[in-house]
Amino acid sequence: MTGLTGKTALVTGASRGIGRAIAERLGAEGALVAVHYGSNDSAARDVVATIRSNGGQAFPVRAELGVDGDVDTLFAGLETGLDGRPLDILVNNAAIQDYDATIEAATEKQYEHVFAVNVRAPLFITQRALTLMPNGGRIINVSSGVTWFAIPEVVYSMSKGALNVLTRSLAHTQGARGITVNTVSPGVTETDMNAWLSDGEAAQAIAGLAALGRVGKPADIGDVVVFFASDDARWVTGQVLEVNGGLFLGPRVER
Structure with missing residues (x-):
């Protein structure tokens, strides 16, 4: 498929998990x-090589997020790789989780680190990206189902809630330029962040909570991100789409 041929895209946190699936699918659709x-x-x-081996175009950009100068470092590498081309698609995917950052145990240091990566970085990456993005561009934020179902790790949940708010605000302010801004909100998905799913019993328990009867795969999320990046989603903006296989819709009914 070549629905994004001629377009350029930046995917943060694209070396593994959901980010990798997004990058590979964008590459398969023709985007650089x-x-x-x-x-x-x-x-x-490896991600870059995989995209290229499948006929796509890609280049790596190294920048640690959540530290001073992170956005400058990222965009120096990005602009070198773009070589004068605009940035058509931005996917804010990179995030960290701190399982110790509960209401009882969270420290200021943990809070600041999680918010620096999960909130501050997307905000200022987007700010810079908008200077490179033509009218009609696409911004997709990757949030989480923890914004509507509860988990003990309150700091992570709060950071993802902030992304949902960012989406609505950006959709409102950037609409005049024809730039759409949407959020993809995964449910429980097999990634390094959810390494606990390697426990077969845990994975089975989560699968039993989803209407479609399984745990999410990174490709399930990547496919939806590409929809938002495509012209098919031209009339959709400011939305949060739960991509979770029907998680917590209610007790499973056996017939």
């Missing part, structure tokens, strides 16, 4: 993909 990553050079090179 900037594969952002924080530190794992070999993983990023």
Whole structure:
């Protein structure tokens, strides 16, 4: 498929998990993909190689998020790779989770780190990206189902809630330029962040809470992100789409 041929895209946190699936699908659709990553050079090179081996175009961009100068570092690499081209698609995917940051145990340091990566970075990456983005561009934020179902890790949930608010505000302010802004909100998905799903019993329990009867895969999320990036989603903006296989719709009914 070549629905995004001629377009350019930046995917943050694209060296693994959901970000990798998004980058690979964008590449398969014809976009030139900037594969952002924080530190794992070999993983990023593998994503770029995979996209290229499937006939796509990609280049790596290394920048640790949540530190001083992160946006400057990221955009120096991005603009080199774009070589004068605009940025058509931005996917704010990179995020971290701190399982110790509960209401009882969270520290200021944990809070500041999670928010620096999950909220501050997307805000200022978007601010800079808008200077490179033509009218009619696409911004997709990757949030989480924890914004509507409760987990103990309150700091992470709060950070993802902020992304949902960012989406609505940006959709409102950027509409005059024809830029659409939407959020994809995954349910429980098999990623490194959810390594606890390697426990078969845990995965089975989560599958039993979803109407479609399984745990999410990164590709399930990547496909929806590409829809938002495409012209098919031209009349959709300011929305949060839950991509979770019908999680918590109610007790499973066996017939």
